[in-house]
Amino acid sequence: MARQERAVRTRNALIESAAELFDRDGFEVASLTTISARAGVSNGALHFHFSNKAALADAVWEAAAQRLRRITARRTAHPLQCLIDATHALCRGLGNDAVLRAGFELCHAQQKTRGDETLRESWQRWVEDVLAQADAEGALVPDVTARDAAATVVAATMGFETLSGQDNRWLSHHTVTRFWTLLLPRLAEESIRETLVVGGSQPTGADEHRYPGSTKD
């Protein structure tokens, strides 16, 4: 393995390890020694890549932001189907990807002071955009505003994340599907609603995975 490739692998292992420990113990409590040990690298190697814990947190956040962009970049036919699919992908990611989860958790402590957009804010902005697009296409029920719909979708998804700290079924495909079964008749015009799949549309991209037990319920 070339030296550069090894360096990239070490850096990624440190990011994964930091995310797991930030998530488990919190940013303040997680120590650099534990992070390097979990990644299987020396303290010296950690300091070669990251000068301090804040730099490591920035790298976790940047990696998580990239994963969120990948989730929201997936475009299917209809903006409302995009939204449904993205909520499924986000909840699946928050359930099984420590980096994405830590990126959302770090929102509070890290990015706020620098004035960067937090991942929660990025998610909110994307949900508002996609619902505004659905509204412009006449896909929303007339007395529903894109803004109100976005607030409910953002709050519910962030609530699933918060509640999953105690019970990970809150992030399950079933929970997200039932949420859309409840909400969609209130949001989507009847003619469009019939074309939408509350359990998520079929995967198309190479980086997509079939949902476990993805029969509609």
Place this chain on the structure above:
Amino acid sequence: MARQERAVRTRNALIESAAELFDRDGFEVASLTTISARAGVSNGALHFHFSNKAALADAVWEAAAQRLRRITARRTAHPLQCLIDATHALCRGLGNDAVLRAGFELCHAQQKTRGDETLRESWQRWVEDVLAQADAEGALVPDVTARDAAATVVAATMGFETLSGQDNRWLSHHTVTRFWTLLLPRLAEESIRETLVVGGSQPTGADEHRYPGSTKD
């Protein structure tokens, strides 16, 4: 002031101070010295009331559980109006009451290990009960289940709390009112819906406060 009364006041001041610092700095980081200083009492007085930080966290949690019980004990005419009113009272409390907020935040770290019900679980159980009661009275739209409705209400309210860490407007009367404006037509039978006030019903009990700017919007 009698000695006993003074002791109760000191204990309450310590609980308030601990809640504020757990909320601001996290349970792990908050120190007993800072907590006693903020409460304006000596370290000795703190140790007279609480043997360690975990005992203080238990007291915060118990005080918060009592406040949550007060919020969910308010009974108005209809179960759905009870639910609407309780979501308003909860969000108002999470916005301006450090003890209630810390009680919900402590869920994760403290109660889990002891097997106690967390405040999030208590809230969920109450929301499920009140929606089951609404369902039994024929107040829900036929294809909506109490369970799905409860999951959405619990997730959205916990999401408001999470998101308010960055922007406290997520806990505002306006946000909760808009949430019910969106959701209620999907939940409540039409004949009942017209009797419900999405901004919360008029206060009746002595411990209730008028919502600021509670005109319907």
